Amino acid sequence: MQQVQGVIVRAKNEPVELVTVNVPDAGPGEAVVRIQACGVCHTDLHYVQGGIGDDYPYLLGHEAAGIVEQIGPDVTGLEVGDFVVLNWRAVCGECRACKRGEPWYCFATHNATQKMTLEDGTELSPALGIGAFIEKTLVAAGQCTKVDPTADPAAVGLLGCGIMAGAGAAINTAAVRRGESVAVIGCGGVGTAAIAGAKLAGATKIIAVDIDDRKLEQARQFGATDTVNSNNEDAVERVRELTDGNGADVVIDAVGRPETFEQAFYARDLAGRVVLVGVPTPDMQLTLPLLEIFGRGGSLKSSWYGDCLPERDFPLLTDLFLQGRFPLGDFVSERIAIDGINEAFEKMHRGDVLRSVVVLEGAAE
Missing domain, CATH: 3.40.50.720 (NAD(P)-binding Rossmann-like Domain)
Structure with a gap:
């Protein structure tokens, strides 16, 4: 187990807090990822406002990129040191959507089995099964999508939710x-x-x-x-x-x-x-x-998540970004520290930014 700093909300409409979080070692089918950057999304604000559920406290953040630090038993196709974008559609391969060849509709996506906790043992609910306003997070290995490691984490991390949802609505759904x-x-x-x-x-x-x-x-x-x-x-x-x-x-x-x-x-x-x-x-x-x-x-x-298949769409859009053909970096309005999330929520509410991005250790400027 590791102890790191992460951002939580304890109850509806309370300010977010930076606290110590216990992150278990990766178990079967899981991975620990060191977060480099995570976008501040409206979905995180919905968690704060009680618009998604009441399973507080929530560990916020989900539009993230980082480096795989640990993998658990039975994990294939992923190695320590891989640069990944986190996704909340870890395709199961077994449900009726997957078996009919439409994995972008997977009805049984999965998350890490173990729980991250506060120091007193209180279990945290990670936003969209990710929880990435944190130095390191525990996810299902299938939530890690490898992309070109030369890409800016602050930009490509945004593929984890809103940018993929919008671009995919046009490209995939429509x-x-x-x-x-x-x-x-x-x-x-x-x-x-x-x-x-x-x-x-x-x-x-x-x-x-x-x-x-x-x-x-x-x-x-x-x-x-x-x-x-x-x-x-x-x-x-x-x-x-x-x-x-x-x-x-x-x-x-x-x-x-x-x-x-x-x-x-x-x-x-x-x-x-x-x-x-x-x-x-x-x-x-x-x-x-x-x-x-x-x-x-x-x-x-x-359109669910832009009807995306992360393993297909994240590397594609990352490559197009690196080629100058998709303006992913232009969505990054500002780079902020992990203690600036409350202010970022206010800017987002006023429409002052497309995306504020929390930048942790190792993210490119």
């Missing part, structure tokens, strides 16, 4: 094709990543929709060709005007509210695709005319 038009509603980290993904896939018209002009200007830097401030104009009508009156081939809702999904539904072309990647809350309800659903054709999809 399957954007060359020459298509794409509208993205909501231009935070996930929506901006969807814009970058749509550009990578070859979309020629990419429309960013938001209520914040700062975010819209930023969206242009990632590939948006047009912007719509839906506070000032009807988003549906404007998207139609920008697509010859037809609507976009693909509309991605990166907000996850009934009103934004309805905008996405009506802003698409006939037989177009709507993708929901923004995460709704349990109380939200949606009402749409069934005849409109039938009459417009196409598809309404949700």
Whole structure:
């Protein structure tokens, strides 16, 4: 066992704390990873606010990259010293999704068996089964995805959640094709990543929709060709005007509210695709005319983690980043110390950053 410093939240809406955490040695099928960098994601804030569960205390952080320090028995394909991005989809290989050749839908992803604890023995619940606002964390070996070790940990660690979710919504779920038009509603980290993904896939018209002009200007830097401030104009009508009156081939809702999904539904072309990647809350309800659903054709999809397969997508996007073809490093708004997370949450809430990234020992500047 090792004792390291990590960031927890003890109860709903309490400030986060930097505390001593007991990390067990890697057991069967597990790995201990020395964290180099971890992004501050909205999901971490949802844990703080009680929006995901009440299994407190939580060990926060999940968008992370680092070095494998220990592996347990029965671990194959992973070695001490490997540079990895952590993922929360450790594919089981045995469930019905995996067996039908769709492992990106794996229904039985797994986490470390042992628990990290506080000094008094209190068990911690790691965010998304990872818990990476910490010097070293314990995960299932399948949660470690090897990527090119020359990549900046602060950048590639973001593939662990939001950037992969957004880019994957465009590339994997929507399957954007060359020459298509794409509208993205909501231009935070996930929506901006969807814009970058749509550009990578070859979309020629990419429309960013938001209520914040700062975010819209930023969206242009990632590939948006047009912007719509839906506070000032009807988003549906404007998207139609920008697509010859037809609507976009693909509309991605990166907000996850009934009103934004309805905008996405009506802003698409006939037989177009709507993708929901923004995460709704349990109380939200949606009402749409069934005849409109039938009459417009196409598809309404949700995107889980960008429908990614980490072992396929993380190395691919890392390589494209290193080649200068995917702007992963541009999502890093600032690099902060591990004791700056409360302030980072405030900046995120105000929309001042795409991603604050906690940088620990060994991360590149």
